[in-house]
Amino acid sequence: MKTLPLEGIRIIAVEQYGAGPYGSMFLADLGAEVIKIENPKIGGDVSRQTGPFFLGENDSYFFQTFNLNKKSLTLDLKSDSGRAVFEKLVKTADAVTNNLRGDQPEKLGITYDKLKHINPKIVCGHLSAYGRDNDRASWPGYDYLMQAEAGLMSLTGEPDQPPARFGVSMIDFMTGAVASLGLTSALLGAHRTGQGRDVDVSLFDVALHQLSYPATWYFNQGHVTERLARSAHPATVPCQLYKTADGYIFLMAMTDKFWHVLVDLLDDATLKQERFATVAQRRDNRDLLTTEIDRALSAHNTDYWLEHLKGQIPCAPVLDLPQALQNPYIHDIGMVRTVKHPEKHDMQVLGCPIKVDGQRMAGKAAGPMGCDTNDLLGSLGYSADDIANLKADGAI
Structure with a gap:
């Protein structure tokens, strides 16, 4: 340069x-x-x-x-x-x-x-x-x-x-x-x-x-954001860690579009139920949805799902420090x-x-x-x- x-x-x-x-x-x-x-x-x-x-x-x-x-x-x-x-x-x-x-x-x-x-x-x-x-x-x-x-x-x-x-x-x-x-x-x-x-x-x-939108929610609506299990997003579901056959994967279906893509890729009839159809419904049924996504993902290991979902659903493996620093991707870029x-x-x-x-x-x-x-x-x-x-x- x-x-x-x-x-x-x-x-x-x-x-x-x-x-x-x-x-x-x-x-x-x-x-x-x-x-x-x-x-x-x-x-x-x-x-x-x-x-x-x-x-x-x-x-x-x-x-x-x-x-x-x-x-x-x-x-x-x-x-x-x-x-x-x-x-x-x-x-x-x-x-x-x-x-x-x-x-x-x-x-x-x-x-x-x-x-x-x-x-x-x-x-x-x-x-x-x-x-x-x-x-x-x-x-x-x-x-x-x-x-x-x-x-x-x-x-x-x-x-x-x-x-x-x-x-x-x-x-x-x-x-x-x-x-x-x-x-x-x-x-x-x-x-x-x-x-x-x-x-x-x-x-x-x-x-x-860095409190960002939780601060705005509290100032204007009195809403108190609290910790959720598995590092879940406070408002958008599904957006958290989910279980696979051998560990965890982080999935972020932040929009209805990504939700529909995820349902198609998982090909699971239970996830197509009406009670999971909208962002609000998925948030109201967070615990049940977590159980059902865990069940679906537990059919295969994390590597399988990363390969199956990559480029279509925002997702990532949960790596430890050595794995993160030995990741071929960081060297490629x-x-x-x-x-x-x-x-x-x-x-x-x-x-x-x-x-x-x-x-x-x-x-x-x-x-x-x-x-x-x-x-x-x-x-x-x-x-x-x-x-x-x-x-x-x-x-x-």
């Missing part, structure tokens, strides 16, 4: 761990120069030391997962000389993004109000736990807490079991993606008007927003990419889900902490002696 959509965009990322790095990695994949600021006094991004699997000294598979295609600049933003470097960098940048606690951007001076005199076009993105403008601004917070308080855990799992979290940190990932959308939108505005701004996204707000790392020349990671001109972007491993420091400082006009003095002061 000769050019990428965000080529020429420079983004300074004051970030660590999951949500912020996940979001800014999309920007790096799409061609932006993402300069990751890593504090030399604490060993850089804490996820470099997040185990249990490491890649030499001060690097880990966890860190690599969220930091492909980025540059690393060691910089102590709290030191005077480090701040001077930062401000020179801001002059050359299009955006500054962070995922700090809500009260920290103001203290570190990385808000638009603090930076606009340096670069009026600078966009400042803030990803925090609870936002910067309320009484929780100073609270630390993590994904699982948001799932709990936003009501998502109450909707996850089987009805007779304790509330459950998602299997991965989905709120971190959703918030990172939303933050990058907000930042990109503000960048477009700044390039059009010459005026930068602040853009705020919080884990809690994004988690709450390029969702596994190999990147070179000094400690592992054939490191495999997941591919970017965004395609540009029909192609997925290439991956480049994240380098050692501060690997781009000298080059970046040199481009800002710092001499070798200047850089040596900054290192001696502990600023880089």
